[in-house]
Amino acid sequence: MANRPIEVPIIYSAITTCVASLLSVDIALYDELTPLYVDSKTNAHDIVEFDAPRNSYFALHILFNNLNIDEELIFDSSIAGDWYQLLAVPVEENTGLNSRTEQFDGLNNIHIIREAPFEIYEVLKPIQNLIQPDKKTLALRFEIPISEKMNPEAKEIVLNFTQNNKKYSKKINLNIHEAIVPPSGKSTICYTNWFNINKIATYHNLEKNSPEHLEMVDKYVDLMRRGRQNTFWVSWTHFFSDDLILDKNKLKNYINRLTKAGMWWIECAPLAHRPNGDWGSPYLQLRMGGGMLHTEDGQRDLKLVSTQLMESIEEFGWTDRWLQHIADEPTDTNAVQYDHVASLLDTYMPHIPIVEATMSRKLKNAVDVWCPQVQKFEENIDFFADQQKEGKSIWTYTCLIPGGKWLNRLLDMERLRQVYFGWAASKYQLSGYLHWGLNQYYGNPFEQSVVDHPAMPNTTNKLPAGDTHVIYPGLDGPWSGLRFEAHRIGFEDYELLKQLKQQNTAKYSNLMSEIFRKYNDYETDVKKYRSIRKHLIKSLNEISAK
Structure with missing residues (x-):
């Protein structure tokens, strides 16, 4: 597509x-x-x-x-x-x-x-x-x-x-x-859905890293681009050997491939995680080699992999495109360890911004791009406004949380909720939106939408309907989903709202207040939305005519 x-x-x-x-x-x-x-x-x-x-x-x-x-x-x-x-x-x-x-x-x-x-x-x-x-x-x-x-x-x-x-x-x-609507790219809002390159191979019955697999990856990237995604996922483990040596050419070819397809921002996956998935642990463990990052061995391995990566970033001219995660969803529990790792990375990978899905205020000196869940953003809106004044960027994200009336992109929610992520980003001057699930299937997505949480199978802790994905593995390539299309519409609106706000802030504010007030306060009537969108578009026509 x-x-x-x-x-x-x-x-x-x-x-x-x-x-x-x-x-x-x-x-x-x-x-x-x-x-x-x-x-x-x-x-x-x-x-x-x-x-x-x-x-x-x-x-x-x-x-x-x-x-x-x-x-x-x-x-x-x-x-x-x-x-x-x-x-x-x-x-x-x-x-x-x-x-x-x-x-x-x-x-x-x-x-x-x-x-x-x-x-x-x-x-x-x-x-x-x-x-x-x-x-x-x-x-x-x-x-x-x-x-x-x-x-x-x-x-x-x-x-x-x-x-x-x-x-x-x-x-x-x-x-x-x-x-x-301007084409998506460097100058449009950052939008990322984490995609699983191995599941692309698995669900299309292809040999991993074969030419056919890479051609299928191209088709997925084409679909992401259609949906206005301009940020792509790079997994460390895919490019490092067991003895922690970077395959520089493999990384270069991969990034060049996605760049040629029109993607811009390079979002590098977390280099660490909680040991054994233990949310009560104050420590972090390196994904490659398994070293604990509070030990000399772990910190030695961190330096080894991060300096190799930084050499490639500088050699291939990616410095102004690279975004780096350290560990997904850090909390107050592991904030001290996270902050220390961030200070080490600042030495090994200078000028590379740290982006993280987190709500921990203890990380304000470590994180450059905040990415709170939408309900936590609303609860702490003054804090994040202050962070913006200090030059920090703010994204938001959703996952199996939140439910209720909050914006999310699950199958039993209005499609307008996905549209309104673009309106929310405009209202709050946000820089991006993140979701973990483009194609993170745990089963046949055509036949099963609610799946067990992989960390707690056979319990009531489940991933809600459609949380793992917004596109589908079709016969000859990926097939889009209507939630993915609704996201696209919303991020198109973001760009139109940006144009209107620059020219007529009063009209912008009036249109915004008509249908979107907060992440849990918005209009659900499709006809009302279409009417306001029509006013938005016609307002831009009038500006063009002057």
């Missing part, structure tokens, strides 16, 4: 016409942010006015009821576009009120879109212009890449469907606006 310009100021005004004497198939158009389920009915479809900028995608979803099973459904459009079948995935348990699933603390979470179990359309499977339904209900997606070079104008799109010699059509007015 190529990284192509997307967005389209659109107005879908949908009128269905049947060319046969009787309408036997029911068809309705839906906004792509409206959740659809395998038991959804077409009697409550959206009639949406949708406007979008250039360098974006226009997309809508088509729901069919009462299809004839095993009879080919043929479709086409008056303007060329891409077609997808939407595949459903299960939601076995609901997200918890505070974290994980409801099983974990036994509290009822009312802030969900539907009670589990249910199946929700989520996966974008690319298809051609026909399909043979195996059920009476089917969901498709129609999408048009909107190039930056396209002229601002209104277009009428006709979607045609034929089954059993009966023809149906939908008409959509598509308005392309003057406003332009």
Whole structure:
């Protein structure tokens, strides 16, 4: 799936016409942010006015009821576009009120879109212009890449469907606006989903590090770029030998490969972790070699690997692109050890910023880029504002926490929550967003969405629905998910909001307050969001016209 310009100021005004004497198939158009389920009915479809900028995608979803099973459904459009079948995935348990699933603390979470179990359309499977339904209900997606070079104008799109010699059509007015979303890269907000290169090989039945594996990695990077991800994961262990010697050429080839594909920020994985996963330990253990970092042996190995890495960073010109993790989610418990390791790294890897998912204030001298969970950011908003004044950058992240009404990206939450990460970043002047799970599968993601926590299997400590991933291992490459697409829309909005804020702060503030106030206070009505987004885009048109 190529990284192509997307967005389209659109107005879908949908009128269905049947060319046969009787309408036997029911068809309705839906906004792509409206959740659809395998038991959804077409009697409550959206009639949406949708406007979008250039360098974006226009997309809508088509729901069919009462299809004839095993009879080919043929479709086409008056303007060329891409077609997808939407595949459903299960939601076995609901997200918890505070974290994980409801099983974990036994509290009822009312802030969900539907009670589990249910199946929700989520996966974008690319298809051609026909399909043979195996059920009476089917969901498709129609999408048009909107190039930056396209002229601002209104277009009428006709979607045609034929089954059993009966023809149906939908008409959509598509308005392309003057406003332009800048391409993702060095100058756009940092956005990272940690991806697992080994699971790319495993889930596509490829030999690790083979040419076929690397070609598949390219396809994953293309999809990440489509989603506006501009930050990529580098694992130390993938490039060091057992005796802690860096394979410099392997690292160079890998980074050059992802750079050529359009990624920019190099996010180097944590070099240490808690020994035996013990959250009560005050110590850290080096991932390579296993040395304890409070010992001379561990610190010797730390110097060995970090100085080799820094030599390559300087040799290949990566200094202004490199971001370094030390240990994931450090707390007050291991803050003293973390702070000491950070001081050592400052000697071995000078001028390389430390980014960390943490809420420990004890690390304010060690961390350059803070990355708190969204609810902790809100709880400590004054502290983080002060850190920004001192020149620190702030990202936020989510994972199996938080639940309830907080923004997150789980399958039983509104798709607007993923959109609003871009609005939150704009409101709070944040520099990035991080999530651990692009493709961190623990099972078949088409068949299982809630999985055991890998550290505590067979307990009520589970990873909630969709926490491990937002894309899917398709037949010939990765398939996008609707949560991933919603993230993209939100980060497109971030860039548009940035443009408006520079030109008209009053209008910016008014639009922001209409739909997003805090990480747990926002509008959930898709039509309200589309209306405000339309005002955002038209405001940029007016500025361009002056």
